[in-house]
Amino acid sequence: MEQVSASLEVNNQSEGFARDLAAIEALNLPRAGAIPLNAARKPRLSLLDYDLPELTELVKELGFPAFRAKQIWGWLYQNFAVEYSEMSNVPKALLQKLAELAPLAPLEVVIEKVAGDGQTRKVLFRLADGAEIESVLMLYPDRATVCVSTQAGCAMGCTFCATGQLGLFRNLQAGEIVQQVLHFERYLSYIPDPSAMGHKRVSNLVFMGMGEPLANYVNLWKSIRRFHDPVGLNMGARKMTVSTVGLVPMIRRFAEEDLPVNLAISLHAANDTLRSSMLPVNNRFPVADLIQACRDYIDKSNRRVSFEYTLVEGQNDSPAAARELGRLLHGMLCHVNLIPMNPVPGSKQRGSTGEQVKAFQAELDQFGIPNSVRFEKGRDIQAACGQLKVEKDATELKRAAKVARDNSNNG
Numbered sequence: 001m002e003q004v005s006a007s008l009e010v011n012n013q014s015e016g017f018a019r020d021l022a023a024i025e026a027l028n029l030p031r032a033g034a035i036p037l038n039a040a041r042k043p044r045l046s047l048l049d050y051d052l053p054e055l056t057e058l059v060k061e062l063g064f065p066a067f068r069a070k071q072i073w074g075w076l077y078q079n080f081a082v083e084y085s086e087m088s089n090v091p092k093a094l095l096q097k098l099a100e101l102a103p104l105a106p107l108e109v110v111i112e113k114v115a116g117d118g119q120t121r122k123v124l125f126r127l128a129d130g131a132e133i134e135s136v137l138m139l140y141p142d143r144a145t146v147c148v149s150t151q152a153g154c155a156m157g158c159t160f161c162a163t164g165q166l167g168l169f170r171n172l173q174a175g176e177i178v179q180q181v182l183h184f185e186r187y188l189s190y191i192p193d194p195s196a197m198g199h200k201r202v203s204n205l206v207f208m209g210m211g212e213p214l215a216n217y218v219n220l221w222k223s224i225r226r227f228h229d230p231v232g233l234n235m236g237a238r239k240m241t242v243s244t245v246g247l248v249p250m251i252r253r254f255a256e257e258d259l260p261v262n263l264a265i266s267l268h269a270a271n272d273t274l275r276s277s278m279l280p281v282n283n284r285f286p287v288a289d290l291i292q293a294c295r296d297y298i299d300k301s302n303r304r305v306s307f308e309y310t311l312v313e314g315q316n317d318s319p320a321a322a323r324e325l326g327r328l329l330h331g332m333l334c335h336v337n338l339i340p341m342n343p344v345p346g347s348k349q350r351g352s353t354g355e356q357v358k359a360f361q362a363e364l365d366q367f368g369i370p371n372s373v374r375f376e377k378g379r380d381i382q383a384a385c386g387q388l389k390v391e392k393d394a395t396e397l398k399r400a401a402k403v404a405r406d407n408s409n410n411g
């Protein structure tokens with residue numbers, strides 16, 4: 001195979017993968033139990049890991065004119081091609097060389113579930129090395145939002161989250177983040193679906209799927225730039241929201257970025273005792289440090305921060321907890337999203353009732369904190385992060401146990 005410098009460049013960028021994992025280790029998080037941190041895994045490059053200048057270099061080094069790169073780019077980002085064979089105006093010789101060097105590696109759909117109302121579509125994807133991730137398309141009258149995964153699994157171990165039970169398998173490459181969105185772009189563009197509410201394109205992105213986005217910082221931003229790029233998906237930066245459990249040094253780095261991408265913080269509790277019991281990361285970055293980083297971010301960017309607050313019955317949903325939250329956030333340029341928890345398989349925790357949610361909101365209103373209640377879409381299809389994967393693994397385990405039992409009975 002030809003050695004070309006463009007692919008080395010992309011490889012160098014994917015060193016961000018190793019660097020980010022080292023950064024996670026350096027954070028010295030008090031991970032819940034024996035959560036595996038699988039730093040050794042590194043996926044193969046795909047064509048979607050290349051930016052346009054890198055692809056142009058690659059095409060030239062393979063002996064073809066630069067305009068071929070633009071043609072290929074159009075096939076990827078305007079036509080959402082998933083096979084080289086679709087690129088009908090590109091010489092076969094070039095496509096063959098590219099396929100050897102950087103396969104397209106579209107995500108393989110393992111499970112696809114559509115909610116009863118047709119407006120939430122959740123997919124469990126298998127990556128080229130067998131890792132599995134989830135993405136969700138949520139349709140509203142005014143927007144089509146994709147919830148994107150940035151890691152396969154997660155090291156953060158939040159107690160209310162199905163993905164937190166899995167541990168971290170590996171960080172995703174930028175191309176693997178991009179592909180999740182391209183999958184739904186293709187779906188909305190090509191499949192006439194009356195339940196798609198007339199949406200032809202993905203309009204908004206939330207980085208709230210599997211994983212902690214700021215723990216995969218390099219590839220996160222590489223994908224954001226691709227989504228934002230006028231010759232990529234041309235999506236406004238304000239249409240994208242990155243959610244974090246509160247990796248303080250990364251929030252400070254985020255504040256330095258030039259694109260006004262929204263920042264959301266998974267807060268869920270306003271004091272250290274309660275927050276640490278729900279989010280082990282709080283032992284490393286306590287509430288006061290996190291809120292200070294958010295205040296500094298607002299000062300620097302003049303942008304509002306969203307706080308996500310999952311309401312878990314009997315745990316963090318009392319009026320006293322609401323008052324504590326109100327005092328903590330008083331005077332900040334922020335918005336609080338209250339989210340009654342989706343049930344997680346194997347967990348006894350439940351979401352707050354409608355009455356409890358209203359009482360919590362009323363307390364927050366007293367402090368003048370802008371807030372709204374967000375019900376997770378697609379409860380009937382396990383749309384919360386990691387649920388599909390956890391349920392699939394549990395089903396496979398049961399099936400394997402049954403086969404083992406049957407074999408031993410027959411033997």
Ligand code: SF4
Pocket residue numbers: 154155156157158161162163164165209210211212245266385
């Ligand atoms: S809530 Fe987010 S950060 Fe926490 S375990 Fe789940 S995926 Fe990871």
